[in-house]
Amino acid sequence: MADAMQMSNLFARSAFTGRKELSQTLARWAFCAMTVMMVAPLFAIVAYLIIRAAPSLNWEFLVDIPRQGMREGGIWPAFIGTIYLVVISLVIAAPIGVLAAIYLNEYARDNWFNRIINLAVINLAGVPSIVHALFGLGAFVYAAKFGYSIISASLTLAIMTLPVIIASTREALASVPMAFREACWNVGATRWQTIRAVVLPNAISGILTGVILQVSRAAGETAPIMFTGAVFYKAVQRGNLFPYHLNEQCMALSMHLYTVATQVPNVKESIPYATAVVLLGSVLMVNATAIAVRVWLRTRKKW
Amino acid sequence: MNKPLDFHQRMRLPKRPLWAVFGEKALEALIRLCGVSAIIFVLAIFFFIFREALPVLFSGRFNILEFLFGVKWYPTSAVNVRYGTWALTVGSASVTLLAMVIAVPFGLGAAIYISEFCAPKIKEPLKIVIELLAAIPSVVWGFIGLTVMSKLIVAVTGAPLGVNLLNGGVILALMSVPIIVSIGEDALKAVPDSYREAALALGTTKWQLVYRVLVPAAKNGLLAAVLLGVGRAVGETMAVLMATGHAVQIPHSLVDPIRTLTANIAAELGEAPAGSDHYRVLFLTGVLLFCITFAVNMTADFVIRGVRRK
Numbered sequence: 001m002a003d004a005m006q007m008s009n010l011f012a013r014s015a016f017t018g019r020k021e022l023s024q025t026l027a028r029w030a031f032c033a034m035t036v037m038m039v040a041p042l043f044a045i046v047a048y049l050i051i052r053a054a055p056s057l058n059w060e061f062l063v064d065i066p067r068q069g070m071r072e073g074g075i076w077p078a079f080i081g082t083i084y085l086v087v088i089s090l091v092i093a094a095p096i097g098v099l100a101a102i103y104l105n106e107y108a109r110d111n112w113f114n115r116i117i118n119l120a121v122i123n124l125a126g127v128p129s130i131v132h133a134l135f136g137l138g139a140f141v142y143a144a145k146f147g148y149s150i151i152s153a154s155l156t157l158a159i160m161t162l163p164v165i166i167a168s169t170r171e172a173l174a175s176v177p178m179a180f181r182e183a184c185w186n187v188g189a190t191r192w193q194t195i196r197a198v199v200l201p202n203a204i205s206g207i208l209t210g211v212i213l214q215v216s217r218a219a220g221e222t223a224p225i226m227f228t229g230a231v232f233y234k235a236v237q238r239g240n241l242f243p244y245h246l247n248e249q250c251m252a253l254s255m256h257l258y259t260v261a262t263q264v265p266n267v268k269e270s271i272p273y274a275t276a277v278v279l280l281g282s283v284l285m286v287n288a289t290a291i292a293v294r295v296w297l298r299t300r301k302k303w
Numbered sequence: 304m305n306k307p308l309d310f311h312q313r314m315r316l317p318k319r320p321l322w323a324v325f326g327e328k329a330l331e332a333l334i335r336l337c338g339v340s341a342i343i344f345v346l347a348i349f350f351f352i353f354r355e356a357l358p359v360l361f362s363g364r365f366n367i368l369e370f371l372f373g374v375k376w377y378p379t380s381a382v383n384v385r386y387g388t389w390a391l392t393v394g395s396a397s398v399t400l401l402a403m404v405i406a407v408p409f410g411l412g413a414a415i416y417i418s419e420f421c422a423p424k425i426k427e428p429l430k431i432v433i434e435l436l437a438a439i440p441s442v443v444w445g446f447i448g449l450t451v452m453s454k455l456i457v458a459v460t461g462a463p464l465g466v467n468l469l470n471g472g473v474i475l476a477l478m479s480v481p482i483i484v485s486i487g488e489d490a491l492k493a494v495p496d497s498y499r500e501a502a503l504a505l506g507t508t509k510w511q512l513v514y515r516v517l518v519p520a521a522k523n524g525l526l527a528a529v530l531l532g533v534g535r536a537v538g539e540t541m542a543v544l545m546a547t548g549h550a551v552q553i554p555h556s557l558v559d560p561i562r563t564l565t566a567n568i569a570a571e572l573g574e575a576p577a578g579s580d581h582y583r584v585l586f587l588t589g590v591l592l593f594c595i596t597f598a599v600n601m602t603a604d605f606v607i608r609g610v611r612r613k
Contacts, residue, residue, distance in 0.1 A: 024508035028420050034412035035421070038480050039432050042439075045447055052450075096337050103338025107331070119604060120341040126531075126600035127348060127593060128538025129441070130565045133572075134589040138351035142577070159344050166341070192327045220440025223540040223565075227572050254442045254541075261446050262545060276446050280439060287438040291431055 049280065053273035061274055063239050070233065070260055071267050075275055077236035080243060081150075081250035082282075085225060086218045088154035088246070089161060094211055096158075097165030104166070105173040106195055125163035129223040132160045136228040149247045153229025160224050161214045168213060172206020173199060205297035212290035216283045222254040230255040232263070253279045352589045359583035370587065376551045378571065378581045386584045388591070393553050394468075394561035398543060399536040401472030401557070402479060406536075407529055409476070410483030414528070415513055417484065418491040430485075437481035441541040448474040448546025462558035464548055469557045471547035475539055479532035486531055490524020491517055523606050530603035538596050540565040564592050 050057070064074030104121075108114040136156030146152040176199050184194040200207075222230075231249040244250045257279055261272045359365050365386070373387020417429050452473060453465025460469070494517055502512045518525065548560025549570065562570070568585050575582040 020508050020511070024510040027510035027513070031412050031416035031420055034409050035416045035429065038409050038413050038477075038484070039429065039436070041477055042432055042436050045439075045451070048451060049447075096340055099334045099337035100340055103334045107334065108338065117338060117341055119601070120345045122604050123345050123597055123600055124341055124348075126534050126538070126596050127345075128540060128565055128596055130540040130568045131348065131352065131538070131589050131593050131596075134352050134355070134568065134586055135348040137572075138355045138586070139347060142355075143351060159348075162341070162344070190327060192330060216438055220438070220442070222440070222442040223569055226569065254440055257442050257446060258541065258545070261449055272446065273450075276443050280443050283438055283440055284435055287435055291434065 046280065046284075049273055049277050053270055053277040056268070056270040056274035057277060062278065065236055065238050066233065066256075070256075070264050071271070075253065075256060075278060076238060076240075077234055077243060078251040078253045078256035078275075079278070080236070080241070081230070081234075082219055082253040084150055084244055084250055085154050085157060085229075085252055086215055088150065089157035089218050090211065090215060092155060092158035093162050093165055093214060097162050097210070097214070098169050098207060100162075101166045101169035101173060102195060105170050106191070106199065121163050121166055124159075125167070127160075129160065129221055132156055132224045133227050135159075136224055141228055147247065148231070148249050149229050150244060150250050151229070151246045153225040153250075153252075156224045156228050157218045157221060160221065161217045164214045164217055165210045168210030169203070169207045172203040172210070175206065176202045205293060209290045209294050212286055212293065216286040216290070219286065220254055220279065220283050222252075222258055225252055226255060226258075232259050253282070349590075349593060352586050352593065356583050356586035356590055359580050359587065362580065364580060365584075370584070371591075374553065376567075378575070378584065384580070386580075388564065388567075388588060390551050390553050391562055391564045391567050391588070392591075394547070394551075395537060395563040395565070397554055398468055398471045398475060398547060398561060398563060399533060401468060402475035402536045403529065403533060405472065405476035406479045406483055406532055410480045410528070410532065411487050411525060413480070414484045414487030414491060414525075415517075418488045419509060419513055419517065430488075433481050433484050436477075437485070439478075441478065441539055442545070444474050444478055444542040445545030448542060452546065456558070460558055464558075464560060466546055466548035467558045467560045468547065468554050471543045471561070471563075472557075474542050474546045475536045478539060478542060479535045482535055483528045483532040486528035487521075487525050490521040490528060493524060494520045527603045527607040530599055530606065534596050534599040534603065537599065538565060538592065540569050544569050564588055568592075 061074040062079060063076050065076050066078075067073030100121075104114070104117065108117070133156065136152055136159075140146045140152035140155050141148055144152075146155075180198050180202065181194055184198045185191075189197065229249050230252040232251075232255075234244075234249065234251050236243040236251075253275065257272065257275045260267050260275055360367070369385070369387055371392075372389050373385060374389045375385035375387045376390060377383055377385040413433075417426060417433075421429060448470050449466065452470050455465075456462060456467070456470055457465040462469075498516050498520055499512060502516045507515065543563050544566040547562065547566065549562055549566070550560040551562050551567070552559065554561045568588055571581070572585050575585055
């Protein structure tokens, strides 16, 4: 009888177990609270900005030009300018980035030289945006004599966003199983034929994600274009789709937000908020597209 | 006597045309060139910034010790021009430190929660939200600091100005949390499951598992996450430009306005005439920043690779 008592006590909750589980519960809730406090600002900020921006958020705001020293009107020239900068920087950065990733993943052996390349990519990603701006000013505006222009700003943005494309393309290439390549080599294909016919088609989703992320990054940057090609104000016709030449300056959404938020006195209250919402909305939408592409392609992955 | 047939003739296969062979060679050369482009760009960045800064170093009007440790920054003064960046360096360091004091516990806490505690169903949505948080442009963060956060700070602390060290620190913390969370989560994921199984089999709770097993095992990865967060915070420009209040001074309290190295370049480069001393000193500040972030990123990479080698 006494033995049976002891046996049942052996599995009963002791004070020690109680303390252990209490600490577990406390830790769990503490970490949960920390996470919520980090995640909640996104929703709070977006909601607050939209509420304050509401009076100006309409189609007119998007397609109208700034009026009365940017105190009224819309953001059309800035919006189109951002599209110019993003598209041109994408055209420059995407091929270089994808080819660099192909080199790093398919050709490079693990030796000191390629380790240096890796370090360079990591560093390029870590260089502050204002240092990129200085580089763009020194290299493209003055040394290459492109002047303050869309082309200088796009080149600066392209170099700045290159690591984004390299990193995600590389990850996509690395996720293609080695057996796919070996099978292709075994039927006599050369290295490049294998890459073109087997590796790239299987990695295209990841590459696409990287390109989309580059777009989002380029659209949001301000510092690198501030001193290379973005300008406070430029007269543009309302709704004109191609208002800029490549060798002249343009307005940009991020720069416009900085301008109306800090440089222009007595601006209509909702205008900076609406500009921020358009910028934030475009960037988040582009990122959401990248995430959707990734999730969709993960569900139909063949291996 | 016939010559021995080569492979293609024996197999009666068509030979690859010459242009295909050379085309492929050319393409591979291009791939190699793009491969080394990262090195070229990093060197070019350093070269072009340094080239613009160089003349002032030998102009005789410049003292490197004063540049690094002088607290007087009077670039446009008519009689007493002084280029001392110490107050700016302290500004950068203090706002980064404050951001890390906030971001490190929250970031690592969130990484632990996402990696170990949360249900699989909400794990993916959480990671997506963190990713979106990382995508918010810095100028939007700056705008938030300028409008929302500054009002909050005035209301809570009663400070005369809302744009100050505290504001910049909080904004930078929010900006560097996503990177800490995602790298930290990777580090925790890299701990082998056998460690978890062994600990759980001994009867630990998940919390004991986290602080006795996972954190020690992943400490290098977590340290690298923190370092990358530091790198992000030091290099951030627009957000601190708009949120920290623009006063070149060494801060004595949390609600003092400050200016950072990055914000200083952004604020003054537009007004400095090209080729002037002021302009060149700003480029020299860029060189300084480049070196700081270079060191931070190298250390982070070194720490991460230390983990892999083990």
